[in-house]
Amino acid sequence: MRDCLYLFLFMLHFSTGCIVSNEQQTIVITGYTGASVVLPCSCADPQSTVGTFTWHFQQGNQWIQVFQDEKYSGRLVLFDELSPTNLSLLISDLRTNDQGYYRCMTETNIFTDVVLNVKGCDLAENRRTVAVTGYSGESVVLPCSCTELLAKPEHIQWKYLKGNQYKEIYPNKQIENYKNRVKMFNPNTPGNLSLHISALTTEDQGDYQCVVSSQQVLTVRLRVEEKTPVHTISLTTHQPSHLTQDSTTLQLELIPQHHTPQFVFILLGVFCSVLFLALLAFICWRCIGSRNAKKVTTDGEELKREQDNQDDVMYSTVVHVKTASTPAHTHSDPAELTEYASINIKP
Numbered sequence: 001m002r003d004c005l006y007l008f009l010f011m012l013h014f015s016t017g018c019i020v021s022n023e024q025q026t027i028v029i030t031g032y033t034g035a036s037v038v039l040p041c042s043c044a045d046p047q048s049t050v051g052t053f054t055w056h057f058q059q060g061n062q063w064i065q066v067f068q069d070e071k072y073s074g075r076l077v078l079f080d081e082l083s084p085t086n087l088s089l090l091i092s093d094l095r096t097n098d099q100g101y102y103r104c105m106t107e108t109n110i111f112t113d114v115v116l117n118v119k120g121c122d123l124a125e126n127r128r129t130v131a132v133t134g135y136s137g138e139s140v141v142l143p144c145s146c147t148e149l150l151a152k153p154e155h156i157q158w159k160y161l162k163g164n165q166y167k168e169i170y171p172n173k174q175i176e177n178y179k180n181r182v183k184m185f186n187p188n189t190p191g192n193l194s195l196h197i198s199a200l201t202t203e204d205q206g207d208y209q210c211v212v213s214s215q216q217v218l219t220v221r222l223r224v225e226e227k228t229p230v231h232t233i234s235l236t237t238h239q240p241s242h243l244t245q246d247s248t249t250l251q252l253e254l255i256p257q258h259h260t261p262q263f264v265f266i267l268l269g270v271f272c273s274v275l276f277l278a279l280l281a282f283i284c285w286r287c288i289g290s291r292n293a294k295k296v297t298t299d300g301e302e303l304k305r306e307q308d309n310q311d312d313v314m315y316s317t318v319v320h321v322k323t324a325s326t327p328a329h330t331h332s333d334p335a336e337l338t339e340y341a342s343i344n345i346k347p
Contacts, residue, residue: 018043018050018085020104022112033120034152034190036092041104041112043085050080050106055089058101071097095154096120121146121153121191121212129219134200135227141185142220144193144210152190153212158182161207169208170195177203200224 021044031037043050056063066072066089077090087104099118105111124147134140146153159166160175167174170182178197185194193210205224211217 018045018048018053018087018106019110020044020087020106020112026113026115028115028117030117030119031091031094031098032148032151032190033094033096033118033154035094035150036090037094037116039089039091039102039104039114039116041087041089041114043087043106046085048085050084050087053087053104053106056103056105058103063103066102071095091116094118119148119151121148121151121193121216123147123210123212123216123218125218126216127218129221131221131223133223133225134197134204135225136200136202137227138200139196139198140200140222142195142197142208142210142222144195144218144220146191146193146212149189149191153193153216155212156193157211158195159209159211161209166209202226 021042022040027040029037029039039055041055055066057066057069058064066076072091075092077092079086079088079090087106089102089104091098096118099116102114102116103111104114124145125143130143132140132142142158156171157168158170160169160178162175169175169178170184173179173182181198183196184192185196186192193212195208195210197204202224205222208220208222209217210220
């Protein structure tokens with residue numbers, strides 16, 4: 001009996017099908033034109049089985065299946081292929097007319113509603129004229145942007161007033177002169193519609209229009225100036241002469257001042273410090289060498305003085321006279337009685 005009860009409950013569980021988690025509730029989702037958005041819908045019980053389900057879009061007083069509407073062609077993806085109980089709907093390349101009420105329905109009277117708000121591109125400077133100055137040979141950016149930088153306009157066009165009518169220069173080049181010279185300034189930001197023009201010439205001067213729709217237009221007035229690379233100043237000097245005095249005009253070129261990089265001063269300081277230390281070491285080496293030379297000279301003089309003292313010998317003559325035994329008439333030769341003795345004299 002108990003086994004039969006479990007089997008009955010098990011069959012009842014799968015027979016109920018998918019009941020959406022936000023039944024009879026309304027979810028509000030916000031998206032931006034050109035982007036993608038996910039409308040959430042899933043079964044409350046992840047173990048339940050999904051029989052049939054549909055997504056509808058409210059148009060007037062009717063609910064129309066989104067997969068049967070031509071305007072959604074190629075822009076819808078369901079998540080149920082990856083997860084059977086995830087019935088969410090992905091809408092890519094949003095448009096302003098995608099805004100409205102959507103309904104995810106699984107069984108009779110079992111559904112959840114989603115309100116989709118789509119924010120489009122509104123020009124920040126709509127119906128105004130902006131002045132921009134550029135220089136010949138350089139590049140310039142003509143500003144144009146949406147108030148919502150995440151919103152990509154469904155249509156973007158740049159025009160140039162040539163003669164009495166505007167001709168398109170982006171994305172189609174109706175004027176050959178702008179070929180390979182114009183591009184979007186920041187393509188990674190959908191709402192930045194600024195136009196970059198390179199290699200400016202005086203012929204590029206004039207009025208441009210950033211057009212998103214017939215109601216969203218921004219006019220940019222471009223002025224192109226010639227860039228003078230060298231500026232001159234005229235100075236008048238009077239040179240006296242013994243005959244006549246005439247005026248001579250001197251043309252002095254204004255040479256742009258180049259600021260010396262900071263690392264040059266650092267290298268100069270290091271070089272001076274090394275040079276000073278080298279000079280100081282050389283002076284110390286000379287002083288030490290001079291003292292050593294004096295010491296060697298003094299030692300040599302003392303050694304020489306000692307040798308000279310040893311060689312200084314005084315010889316004195318000692319005369320021995322024998323008078324006692326020598327007769328008075330006998331003549332004695334003094335040279336025979338003379339002896340020499342050496343005497344060392346020490347200081």
